[in-house]
Amino acid sequence: MGRLLTDAAARLAAGGLVAFPTETVYGLGADAENTQALARIYAAKGRPANHPVIVHVAPEADLSYWAGAIPAEARALIQAFWPGPLTLILPRAAHIPAAVSGGQDSVGLRCPSHPVAQALLREFARLKPNGQGGVAAPSANKFGQVSPTHAAHVRAEFPELGPDQLLVLEGGPSQVGIESTIVDVSRIAQGVGPVLLRPGHISAAQIGEVLGVAPARPDEAAPQVSGSLKAHYAPRTPLRVLPLDQLLDAAGRDTSAPSAGRTAAVVFSLDARRAIPGVDWLECASDPGRYARDLYALLRRLDGQGYDRILMEQPPRAAAWQAVNDRIGRAAAAFATDGA
Incomplete structure (x- = not known):
């Protein structure tokens, strides 16, 4: 080196x-x-x-x-x-x-x-x-x-x-x-x-x-910084982040149609999965540190596997998950008008 x-x-x-x-x-x-x-x-x-x-x-x-x-x-x-x-x-x-x-x-x-x-x-x-x-x-x-x-x-x-x-x-x-x-x-x-x-x-x-004081939230006069756009960190495959019940509903929607493509459904527990044609289930880490470490590599891998859409289960809203929620929220915002 x-x-x-x-x-x-x-x-x-x-x-x-x-x-x-x-x-x-x-x-x-x-x-x-x-x-x-x-x-x-x-x-x-x-x-x-x-x-x-x-x-x-x-x-x-x-x-x-x-x-x-x-x-x-x-x-x-x-x-x-x-x-x-x-x-x-x-x-x-x-x-x-x-x-x-x-x-x-x-x-x-x-x-x-x-x-x-x-x-x-x-x-x-x-x-x-x-x-x-x-x-x-x-x-x-x-x-x-x-x-x-x-x-x-x-x-x-x-x-x-x-x-x-x-x-x-x-x-x-x-x-x-x-x-x-x-x-x-x-x-x-x-x-x-x-x-x-x-x-x-x-x-x-x-x-x-x-x-000795908590940092404030961004104000209108705050400097612009990297990664501050509403839509950012996005894969090329349309992505949605949903609570589990909504994810399960979205995963089962239109999968029987002849034109239906493949879906990657990322959930915290494979116990949630259903037998739905064209849906591949993946289990993500339940620890925010490991989730963050794996996130981008996972999205890149799914991008290369020919999926038509990615559905991700909404992580907890706890403070420990703030950074993860920030990244996947911005990634999903790139497809906010997409019907995936």
Whole structure:
């Protein structure tokens, strides 16, 4: 891996793209200070130019290089959760390109815990004249689609990009499986915040324990962040999320018609299944952590198996399931008008 990491860091320094593993999902990385490299990320993903990306930094990075201010609340969260699946939104330092933030005056920073990500970030920083290399890296997938949790997912997502255009680092399956928690602390000086902009593995309760105050819900003036669109993280196969009784009703509907296609029904217990022609039953994890870890790989697998629709049982509404409900809710929203 040593030579490959060296080559990957050199690729970043030359303005190229490198996909790399993190504990959350695989990221599509480029030099966060190179506007042409950032444009390559947006072009590869089909991502709107006003949609910000997250800057990944090594554990020893000087955050004052990236952020114009680092409030005490941010330092407390860093002490508690970095390296780890937490992104902080901070005031953007004046010399950091606005392109990394979708033109906003804030910047998202994260220090991943995955050893391959950390090694890449350190090697890249070593190549930078100021020693402060940061890698802008949204999830390594087409915009709005299911995030990748394996290197093979990345290669399948970008078949048009050969090895000379995209270097993919292997790092095994992502252990968290969904994107990082995002907390806005960019407006502390104005008396606003902290604000939970995207739920994730690190919960609102954990953030509240550290700060002594629960994070607020997003307000109209909150910065735009990755994964904040109503419809996101969607498979290509129409998806609905339903309570079990409604799922069973939907699974049995129209399956006897000659034109009926195949249905994947994902439930918490196979005891709920019925003998319905054309319906394949799959049992999902009853633990929210494992459910999150398996979610994207499951959706990608079902996408490749020729199903006409996916029906998923609604997970519990408990706080522990907030991040999972956020992701599958946004995935289903892409098909809200679909009659699947």
